Amino acid sequence: MLQLKDLSHAYDEAVSLRNVNLRVAKDEILCLLGPSGCGKTTLLRIVAGLISDYGGDVLLDGRDLRRLAAHERGFGLMFQDFALFPHLSVSDNIAYGLRRRRMPATDINERVELMLDQVGLRGYGERGIGTLSGGEQQRVALARSLAPQPRLLMLDEPLGSLDALLRDKLALELREIINSAGLRALYVTHDHREAYAIADRVAVMDKGTIRQVAGPFDLYHHPVDEKVARFLGFSNIFQFGDSRFTRELRCKFLPDAADSDAFLIHPDGIQLNGEGDPAAIACRGRIESSVFRGEYSEVSIRMPGEGLTLRCKSRTRDPTVGNCVTVSVKNEAIRRLK
Amino acid sequence: MRLRGSVLYLLPLTFLAIFYFYPLLAILDIGLRPDGWLDLSAFLRLLSTDYYTGVFLFTLYQAALSTALTLFLALPCAYVFSRYRFAGKSLLLSLATLPFVLPTVVVAMAFMSLIGRRGLVNDLLMTLFSLDYSPVQLERTLAIVIIAHVFYNFAIALRIMTGYWSAQGIAAEEAARVLGADEWTLWRDIRLPLIQPALLSAGALVFMFTFTSFGVVLILGGIRFATLEVQIYYQAISLFNLPMAAALSLLQIVAMFALMTAYTHLQRGLQSAIGRGKTVARPVKSPRERSLVWGVVIFIFALLFTPLLALLARSALNNGAWDLSNYAALAESSRGSLLFIAPIESVVNSLRFALMSTGMALIIGIIASFMIVGPGKLARFLDPLLMLPLATSAVTLGFGFIVALDEPPLNLRSSWLIIPISHTLVAFPFVVRSVLPSLRAIPPSVREAAGVLGAGPFDLLRTIDLPLVNRGIAVGATFAFTVSMGEFGASLFIAQRESVTIPVVIYRLMGDPGLASYRQALAMSVILLLVCALGFVMIERLRVAGLDEF
Numbered sequence: 001m002l003q004l005k006d007l008s009h010a011y012d013e014a015v016s017l018r019n020v021n022l023r024v025a026k027d028e029i030l031c032l033l034g035p036s037g038c039g040k041t042t043l044l045r046i047v048a049g050l051i052s053d054y055g056g057d058v059l060l061d062g063r064d065l066r067r068l069a070a071h072e073r074g075f076g077l078m079f080q081d082f083a084l085f086p087h088l089s090v091s092d093n094i095a096y097g098l099r100r101r102r103m104p105a106t107d108i109n110e111r112v113e114l115m116l117d118q119v120g121l122r123g124y125g126e127r128g129i130g131t132l133s134g135g136e137q138q139r140v141a142l143a144r145s146l147a148p149q150p151r152l153l154m155l156d157e158p159l160g161s162l163d164a165l166l167r168d169k170l171a172l173e174l175r176e177i178i179n180s181a182g183l184r185a186l187y188v189t190h191d192h193r194e195a196y197a198i199a200d201r202v203a204v205m206d207k208g209t210i211r212q213v214a215g216p217f218d219l220y221h222h223p224v225d226e227k228v229a230r231f232l233g234f235s236n237i238f239q240f241g242d243s244r245f246t247r248e249l250r251c252k253f254l255p256d257a258a259d260s261d262a263f264l265i266h267p268d269g270i271q272l273n274g275e276g277d278p279a280a281i282a283c284r285g286r287i288e289s290s291v292f293r294g295e296y297s298e299v300s301i302r303m304p305g306e307g308l309t310l311r312c313k314s315r316t317r318d319p320t321v322g323n324c325v326t327v328s329v330k331n332e333a334i335r336r337l338k
Numbered sequence: 339m340r341l342r343g344s345v346l347y348l349l350p351l352t353f354l355a356i357f358y359f360y361p362l363l364a365i366l367d368i369g370l371r372p373d374g375w376l377d378l379s380a381f382l383r384l385l386s387t388d389y390y391t392g393v394f395l396f397t398l399y400q401a402a403l404s405t406a407l408t409l410f411l412a413l414p415c416a417y418v419f420s421r422y423r424f425a426g427k428s429l430l431l432s433l434a435t436l437p438f439v440l441p442t443v444v445v446a447m448a449f450m451s452l453i454g455r456r457g458l459v460n461d462l463l464m465t466l467f468s469l470d471y472s473p474v475q476l477e478r479t480l481a482i483v484i485i486a487h488v489f490y491n492f493a494i495a496l497r498i499m500t501g502y503w504s505a506q507g508i509a510a511e512e513a514a515r516v517l518g519a520d521e522w523t524l525w526r527d528i529r530l531p532l533i534q535p536a537l538l539s540a541g542a543l544v545f546m547f548t549f550t551s552f553g554v555v556l557i558l559g560g561i562r563f564a565t566l567e568v569q570i571y572y573q574a575i576s577l578f579n580l581p582m583a584a585a586l587s588l589l590q591i592v593a594m595f596a597l598m599t600a601y602t603h604l605q606r607g608l609q610s611a612i613g614r615g616k617t618v619a620r621p622v623k624s625p626r627e628r629s630l631v632w633g634v635v636i637f638i639f640a641l642l643f644t645p646l647l648a649l650l651a652r653s654a655l656n657n658g659a660w661d662l663s664n665y666a667a668l669a670e671s672s673r674g675s676l677l678f679i680a681p682i683e684s685v686v687n688s689l690r691f692a693l694m695s696t697g698m699a700l701i702i703g704i705i706a707s708f709m710i711v712g713p714g715k716l717a718r719f720l721d722p723l724l725m726l727p728l729a730t731s732a733v734t735l736g737f738g739f740i741v742a743l744d745e746p747p748l749n750l751r752s753s754w755l756i757i758p759i760s761h762t763l764v765a766f767p768f769v770v771r772s773v774l775p776s777l778r779a780i781p782p783s784v785r786e787a788a789g790v791l792g793a794g795p796f797d798l799l800r801t802i803d804l805p806l807v808n809r810g811i812a813v814g815a816t817f818a819f820t821v822s823m824g825e826f827g828a829s830l831f832i833a834q835r836e837s838v839t840i841p842v843v844i845y846r847l848m849g850d851p852g853l854a855s856y857r858q859a860l861a862m863s864v865i866l867l868l869v870c871a872l873g874f875v876m877i878e879r880l881r882v883a884g885l886d887e888f
Contacts, residue, residue: 081783
């Protein structure tokens with residue numbers, strides 16, 4: 001098990017990590033999710049041994065790693081810019097870590113071929129790095145970090161520089177390859193959809209602290225606080241005391257909550273023109289804007305006299321701006337936030 | 339991760355301390371305390387004597403004149419180079435930098451072969467008009483010195499201005515045109531103001547080079563046109579007035595540092611402005627444009643290549659017939675000459691010294707480059723420190739060597755080792771300048787990736803750093819080799835009888851009035867020209883586009 005105890009770090013004056021505690025079990029993919037500058041890459045670099053002036057402890061199976069230099073740790077790290085060696089061929093890139101371990105040449109060749117197969121680059125061995133596309137480079141970088149069978153694989157926004165279409169496709173492949181290699185992995189990303197797709201557990205970071213650790217399903221359904229909820233892309237975050245409507249929601253669903261408590265109306269429990277559900281509370285408002293997103297339209301509804309705007313998805317054709325509509329909120333949509 | 343903290347790092351600093359700062363201190367000592375106590379009489383004489391103020395003013399004057407003429411000629415050429423696309427343009431631009439690696443003695447000989455007393459032009463005129471005297475009398479005039487300076491510096495100015503103009507794009511110009519500016523207004527309001535940073539930067543560089551010009555002035559001008567450099571040499575070697583030579587050196591050093599500071603300042607402005615536009619060169623269309631391009635090409639060819647071709651021709655042309663007797667004569671030690679060895683032996687000397695200097699310059703230069711890109715505050719201040727030898731004239735270095743390294747514990751005065759050491763001092767900044775860009779271009783993540791994959795510091799150096807900078811190292815090595823082959827100023831001071839190098843031999847042969855010596859000088863110059871041209875071709879082929887810091 002990889003264990004981070006009270007990990008702290010500062011760049012000159014700026015604190016980048018503050019008392020981070022985290023465990024990564026064997027065979028687990030843990031995603032570090034957070035906005036840029038939240039300290040997730042710093043955390044990765046500390047674990048990799050690239051940063052040594054940190055406070056707290058990094059333990060692997062109970063052993064302190066502090067005195068171990070990066071090249072002695074036997075970890076794998078996949079860089080955001082891939083950091084391929086421009087002067088080496090695809091094969092030589094993949095073999096680099098194996099050669100450092102003084103593996104016999106025949107074993108190296110065998111392993112390289114296997115890795116090329118696994119990442120779908122059979123026959124690319126002799127190619128130069130400069131001749132590869134972005135997606136191909138990403139695969140070489142993955143193969144290179146996987147080849148020496150690292151005790152821990154770390155990936156720093158490995159899909160960050162690729163276009164959206166390729167990203168979705170490669171995220172799935174990545175998960176499959178990591179799982180089939182039976183690896184423990186730390187995966188850094190700022191894209192929550194990517195984290196959902198890849199992680200067994202997600203740690204949401206903000207300003208050097210970890211705000212929530214949960215499985216993707218739990219994280220999506222129960223973000224712990226406003227920061228996390230907003231970072232996961234949720235809107236409709238209010239305080240119960242905000243308006244008559246929100247107070248009504250509290251009375252009906254969460255009578256013991258205070259006015260100053262924040263809550264989230266989860267998009268799964270909010271419906272446009274959803275009349276007839278006795279368990280829901282309805283409210284009328286006027287459509288302020290509507291943005292077509294493909295499978296749904298994102299609609300903003302202004303509640304007159306309430307001073308608040310609700311956002312919800314509509315799957316009906318073209319919600320007309322200016323129309324009056326009813327919004328109904330179900331009990332289970334209300335999530336209290338810390 | 340890098341060689342940090344290793345004793346290796348002491349090597350460049352120790353080298354600089356012993357062979358750069360110690361000689362400079364020795365000069366300071368001789369200038370200020372010639373007899374062991376503070377004595378400013380040399381300085382006072384320097385400042386109060388019209389002759390010496392005249393020398394200083396003349397140094398400034400010839401540099402200003404050379405700079406102005408260089409810029410004036412390079413400006414229209416740069417305009418044509420940046421605006422038009424034509425066959426052979428990049429080849430011509432690259433060939434035009436050949437003078438940069440040519441030794442001063444070779445250039446001086448080349449101009450003598452073309453327009454000197456025994457030059458091709460005089461030969462031709464004498465034959466055509468059956469004259470019995472040489473009609474073109476340019477030897478030992480200011481004109482031939484200035485022309486040679488333009489020859490040397492034209493390409494530098496051309497490259498800087500062409501690069502800057504190309505990077506700027508023509509958006510502003512097109513906007514002005516649409517707003518109603520005619521061609522004249524465009525030059526006045528747009529083009530000249532926009533090229534000004536490049537003009538200033540190139541001007542400062544050319545001024546710096548011509549301010550410290552030694553070989554060209556000494557050989558083509560003679561003592562009548564003595565600049566500070568020539569005067570230092572003259573005072574130290576001919577008059578043995580060491581305090582005065584030291585005072586002049588100090589004046590030279592102060593002036594050079596002022597110029598260097600100005601140049602770095604100007605160059606910073608140049609870099610921040612570059613890279614905003616895209617290249618705007620377009621094919622030649624109208625006959626006017628075609629004649630413009632042809633004019634520029636012919637001009638560059640005439641300026642840069644006729645002297646070299648004249649040298650080649652003159653070396654193999656005796657009494658109207660082609661033969662190689664001049665080369666055969668190199669094995670002979672001419673009677674009563676100032677030389678103690680046959681000229682051809684100096685080739686062996688030069689090659690030996692150049693190889694040694696290249697080796698030492700590589701070791702020191704590569705270590706220094708790693709220090710500069712290394713972590714810590716030290717690195718920032720190392721870069722300018724290690725470049726100081728570039729900003730110090732060769733004559734000052736040579737003078738420093740003879741006054742500092744002439745007594746125990748460092749008595750190298752009579753050892754041939756002093757020559758490769760002085761060449762190393764001049765050459766290693768070139769290695770640093772060649773290696774640094776490729777070293778800086780290695781992304782930190784590539785190094786880290788290697789580290790995470792298990793590469794220790796030594797593995798990192800062997801498998802990542804060195805392979806990625808090997809082109810830079812090769813360029814630096816070639817530079818070091820050609821610089822050493824052609825080094826004149828310092829060698830003239832320190833070369834002893836048997837250890838003279840090719841440039842020194844050529845200079846001595848030229849000082850000999852006999853025709854035989856002149857012919858030997860021609861042949862030797864051609865040999866040196868070919869060696870340096872070969873080095874130049876290698877540099878141009880190895881150079882990674884966009885990765886040079888010159």
